[in-house]
Amino acid sequence: MTKVMIVGLGLIGASLAKCIKNQHPDYHLIGWDFLDTTRLAALEQGIVDGIPDNFADGAKEANYLILAVPVKTSLSYLQELAHIELQSNILVTDVGSTKQEITEFAKQFSFDFIGGHPMAGSHKSGIQAADATLFENAYYIFTPLPHTKDRINELFDLVSGTKAKQIVLTASEHDQITGMLSHFPHILAAALVNQADHFNQLHPNAKRLAAGGFRDITRIASSDPKMWTDILLSNQNFLVDLIDQWQNNMLQIKNWLLTNNQTAIFHFFENAKDTRDRLPIHSNGAIPGFHDLFVDVPDRAGVIAEVTGLLGRANLSIINIKILETREDIIGVLQITFKTYNDLLQAKNCIEENTDYQCRMK
Known part of the structure; x- marks a missing residue:
């Protein structure tokens, strides 16, 4: 049985766990986090299949190990792995936002390492925000070492459930x-x-x-x-x-x-x-895009509930909502943020078809 250990069960780690489980239901997912409550939540919610007594015990079993923690913390875990009796075929990766430091650091160890960076995020954080669709159409960058290039396809397959666009770069690039x-x-x-x-x-x-x-x-x-x-x-x-x-x-x-x-x-x-x-629009890049809809709303009780009710019945998920009061000719501008451009477009059509409110996309 293929065993995957994910270290760090916050937004990125837990979302990756969901993606891997969806694509590879036969894989056994091992979870680890420094917070007891997070480890317990991951197990209770079925995000992972098991929680070891400690990091070392989990690492010993893993065929693949994903470090879903900050870069500096990942360096400490790599150092710790050097003193653990690992599976001979283990492949280690991370999700950090920088790659050269950790890739250079990993060269000294005998286990295989390929740097990784899924370029996706959310205004929410923690395991409760875990989302199997978080990485869809985002870029997932990999930075293999010269001697680990031949294992890149394994990593492609492991995270294929993210439905991200996979790219290989050098760490420096x-x-x-x-x-x-x-x-x-x-x-x-x-x-x-x-x-x-x-x-x-x-x-x-x-x-x-x-x-x-x-x-x-x-x-x-x-x-x-x-x-x-x-x-x-x-x-x-x-x-x-x-x-x-x-x-x-x-x-x-x-x-x-x-x-x-x-x-x-x-x-x-x-x-x-x-x-x-000339920049591409409606594409995910280095900074996650924001899909905002601006709705001119009248000064009338219940107007926000009216708009959010319409969107709720259309099964459109709202990431954020706020009222802007920067214009003199209208009391309020409702700014609604959506996860995807498609949700943004559907929301605009939904509101305009059912109300006389003017909508602008950004």
């Missing part, structure tokens, strides 16, 4: 790409929010106007601080280079402003617009 498209934007979003917070203390009315567009372009600043500290320190070399480039770009823009260089400023925005307009 992965970290450079995700550094540019995910890690660096998170730094910029957090820096902008922190700068705005200081500004808001001097201009209290600014906070009222910081909803709408400002909130949207900085929404990734709401990410888990511990996780992002770990990510940045694991990808520091590439990020330092990107920060240096950014600072040079900002100095150039500053110079254009000081010299009233209208042509350069125009081309700066023109090029950005052209590049942005």
